[in-house]
Amino acid sequence: MKYEGKKLVWRDYQKEIAEDHYFYARSCIRQTFFPGSEMTFLRILKDELGKDVCDGAHHTSCTGIGYHSDIVPLETTMTVIARQFALMTEAGYENYAASCITSFGLYTEIIDMWHHFPETEDRAREYLFKATGREFKVPKNLAHASDIIYKFRYEIAAKAKYRLVDKETGKPLKVVEHIGCHYSKMFPHKGVGGAEYPYVLTGMIEAWGGEVIDYPERRHCCGFGFRQYIVQANRGFSIACSKKKFDSMEPYEPDMIITNCPGCPMFLDRWQYALSEMEGKTYGKNGKGIPVFTYEEVAGIVMGYDPWEIGLQVHQVPAEPVLDKIGVEYDPDKKFKGPNGEDLGRPVAPSYLKFYKE
Amino acid sequence: MSRHVAVIGAGAAGLEASSALASMGFRVTLVEKEDSTGGHVKDWHALFPNRRPGAEVLDSLRKNLDPGVNLVTGKPVSAIKPNGKTFFVESGNDWQTEADAVLMATGFSLFDARKKEEYGYRIYDNVITSADLEAAFSAGKVTMKNGEIPKRIGFVHCVGSRDEKAGNIYCSKVCCVTAVKQAIEIKEFLPGTEVFCFYMDLRMFGRHYEELYKEAQEKYNVQFIRGRLSESTEDHNGKVILKVEDTLLGKPLKIGVDMLVLMAGMESPSGTRQLRDMLHLAKDNDNFLIPSDAHLSANISEIPGLFYAGTCTGPKNIADTLADARSAALAVAKYLKS
Numbered sequence: 001m002k003y004e005g006k007k008l009v010w011r012d013y014q015k016e017i018a019e020d021h022y023f024y025a026r027s028c029i030r031q032t033f034f035p036g037s038e039m040t041f042l043r044i045l046k047d048e049l050g051k052d053v054c055d056g057a058h059h060t061s062c063t064g065i066g067y068h069s070d071i072v073p074l075e076t077t078m079t080v081i082a083r084q085f086a087l088m089t090e091a092g093y094e095n096y097a098a099s100c101i102t103s104f105g106l107y108t109e110i111i112d113m114w115h116h117f118p119e120t121e122d123r124a125r126e127y128l129f130k131a132t133g134r135e136f137k138v139p140k141n142l143a144h145a146s147d148i149i150y151k152f153r154y155e156i157a158a159k160a161k162y163r164l165v166d167k168e169t170g171k172p173l174k175v176v177e178h179i180g181c182h183y184s185k186m187f188p189h190k191g192v193g194g195a196e197y198p199y200v201l202t203g204m205i206e207a208w209g210g211e212v213i214d215y216p217e218r219r220h221c222c223g224f225g226f227r228q229y230i231v232q233a234n235r236g237f238s239i240a241c242s243k244k245k246f247d248s249m250e251p252y253e254p255d256m257i258i259t260n261c262p263g264c265p266m267f268l269d270r271w272q273y274a275l276s277e278m279e280g281k282t283y284g285k286n287g288k289g290i291p292v293f294t295y296e297e298v299a300g301i302v303m304g305y306d307p308w309e310i311g312l313q314v315h316q317v318p319a320e321p322v323l324d325k326i327g328v329e330y331d332p333d334k335k336f337k338g339p340n341g342e343d344l345g346r347p348v349a350p351s352y353l354k355f356y357k358e
Numbered sequence: 359m360s361r362h363v364a365v366i367g368a369g370a371a372g373l374e375a376s377s378a379l380a381s382m383g384f385r386v387t388l389v390e391k392e393d394s395t396g397g398h399v400k401d402w403h404a405l406f407p408n409r410r411p412g413a414e415v416l417d418s419l420r421k422n423l424d425p426g427v428n429l430v431t432g433k434p435v436s437a438i439k440p441n442g443k444t445f446f447v448e449s450g451n452d453w454q455t456e457a458d459a460v461l462m463a464t465g466f467s468l469f470d471a472r473k474k475e476e477y478g479y480r481i482y483d484n485v486i487t488s489a490d491l492e493a494a495f496s497a498g499k500v501t502m503k504n505g506e507i508p509k510r511i512g513f514v515h516c517v518g519s520r521d522e523k524a525g526n527i528y529c530s531k532v533c534c535v536t537a538v539k540q541a542i543e544i545k546e547f548l549p550g551t552e553v554f555c556f557y558m559d560l561r562m563f564g565r566h567y568e569e570l571y572k573e574a575q576e577k578y579n580v581q582f583i584r585g586r587l588s589e590s591t592e593d594h595n596g597k598v599i600l601k602v603e604d605t606l607l608g609k610p611l612k613i614g615v616d617m618l619v620l621m622a623g624m625e626s627p628s629g630t631r632q633l634r635d636m637l638h639l640a641k642d643n644d645n646f647l648i649p650s651d652a653h654l655s656a657n658i659s660e661i662p663g664l665f666y667a668g669t670c671t672g673p674k675n676i677a678d679t680l681a682d683a684r685s686a687a688l689a690v691a692k693y694l695k696s
Contacts, residue, residue, distance in 0.1 A: 008480070216599040
């Protein structure tokens with residue numbers, strides 16, 4: 001592997017990411033999958049970096065999952081997106097920050113479509129106005145939330161309490177980065193680092209002390225793929241995709257996986273449990289799995305946030321092996337306690353995947 | 359005093375045309391951007407279809423270069439300036455000549471395989487180009503990065519050719535037969551090595567090319583798989599993992615090879631395009647120079663006194679390039695004598 005070759009590719013795919021004043025559009029599914037992630041993003045941006053972020057309550061789904069599943073017609077998608085942009089415009093913002101990869105891809109696609117076929121934008125404006133009386137401006141800057149964390153990765157590193165380094169050996173943790181398919185595969189120049197060798201997560205990992213693993217199935221889908229999972233009959237294909245990735249990364253003995261898409265951490269995390277139940281196979285050492293994180297969670301870990309405050313207890317593959325390797329201080333007894341100390345109960349341990357510390 | 363012709367580019371076309379023009383009594387200045395003559399031929403270990411050493415053809419072209427030709431090397435031409443019935447040909451501010459006619463024999467540049475990012479050239483250690491393999495043959499050593507002998511090699515046809523994503527929709531003509539030739543050379547050089555060629559079509563347009571293709575299959579057991587590579591990656595052992603569809607079987611394939619050879623196509627060089635734009639010559643989608651008539655005046659440009667020879671007007675093999683160069687010399691002579 002020639003690292004210099006990748007750097008040449010990355011040089012060709014740099015994008016403008018706004019410095020401040022973001023209109024933040026949350027994801028439909030992340031708040032149920034990994035509820036601490038978006039909160040951690042806002043905490044870092046607002047409290048640590050002093051940025052202005054509008055976290056409005058009125059936006060809806062972008063329709064992305066329905067759009068890619070052929071349930072929602074294009075005109076409806078465009079009108080819904082026009083409404084999201086109208087909310088941004090009304091709030092006095094020009095920089096749109098999407099929490100979801102599919103939303104980011106869909107916004108990029110619609111803006112590109114409007115650019116090439118202006119009559120479709122006129123139609124979306126007309127539908128929106130007729131339905132809601134709203135008008136909108138196309139965002140001056142569109143970024144995925146991971147672009148923003150990438151932009152401020154060194155500022156985060158400067159404030160960080162921990163690094164992605166083995167506290168015992170001083171060696172960097174081995175990290176698999178997994179990029180959501182809709183981030184840059186459709187529009188390579190809209191993603192940091194392009195489509196083939198995206199840099200957005202690699203840049204964070206490097207800035208925070210880790211080492212990135214490049215493995216053969218790096219580009220492969222996590223297994224969500226919408227139709228692979230949403231159509232129940234296809235779920236075998238979904239788990240097969242995830243298995244293909246785990247089998248491919250296993251020889252590198254990764255310490256963790258970091259993702260930037262709502263679905264990917266869900267599937268890479270939960271399918272490890274399912275695979276262990278189906279085949280008795282686990283991908284970490286000694287019956288453990290490979291912990292899977294969102295980039296906000298990793299940012300929160302290096303910032304020294306309480307792991308249970310950022311929601312790491314909802315992971316199927318326990319995060320503790322990584323926390324222990326880094327040397328993160330945490331109270332194991334608080335893992336299954338609510339914010340007010342109430343007992344939330346303890347999950348049943350899987351048959352093979354080690355869930356509780358021995 | 360005899361009329362003066364400036365020939366730009368001392369590759370196969372430029373050398374051949376210069377000799378032809380000099381032998382017809384014209385004063386010829388042959389200007390080459392590099393320090394030596396020969397263009398791409400000097401980098402080619404052996405030529406198809408008979409696997410004759412490239413050096414043999416080049417030595418002959420160099421030896422036959424008329425001694426009257428004024429050879430100027432190390433001067434990339436930066437401007438051609440029409441001046442009434444003559445032209446000023448310049449290389450920066452330090453070299454200039456005035457000529458009655460200019461023959462552009464500026465050749466081609468190899469497609470930069472890095473642009474096909476998904477193939478991993480200059481990223482994965484054992485992904486090389488057809489030009490790199492020729493250099494390896496010349497050095498007498500075909501090994502992987504770790505020095506070991508590759509046991510399995512894949513060739514990818516049409517890298518940067520017939521590829522809209524790469525910006526080149528045309529066929530570079532010679533890559534198919536080059537892959538077949540190199541596959542056979544590998545089998546002779548490394549008899550125990552398996553060879554796979556991944557192709558869209560096999561365009562064996564020249565005499566004896568088809569026979570070479572047949573020989574590769576029957577005698578050398580080279581495996582030809584119809585399907586375009588979608589991506590390559592590297593595993594923890596340094597093996598190159600390929601994802602490709604076998605379109606005859608209708609099945610996706612995943613295959614590991616020790617070395618991947620990318621058959622880089624031909625492109626119009628950036629220097630040629632700059633001169634074209636400077637002279638306000640018409641542009642084509644493929645960026646190669648456009649003759650005034652593709653059939654009847656294939657060497658004549660839109661500008662009286664400016665001529666083309668060789669691959670500056672499109673991909674050609676060496677035999678066609680040399681024939682084109684002689685044809686161009688005749689066109690120049692006809693113009694200067696009229």
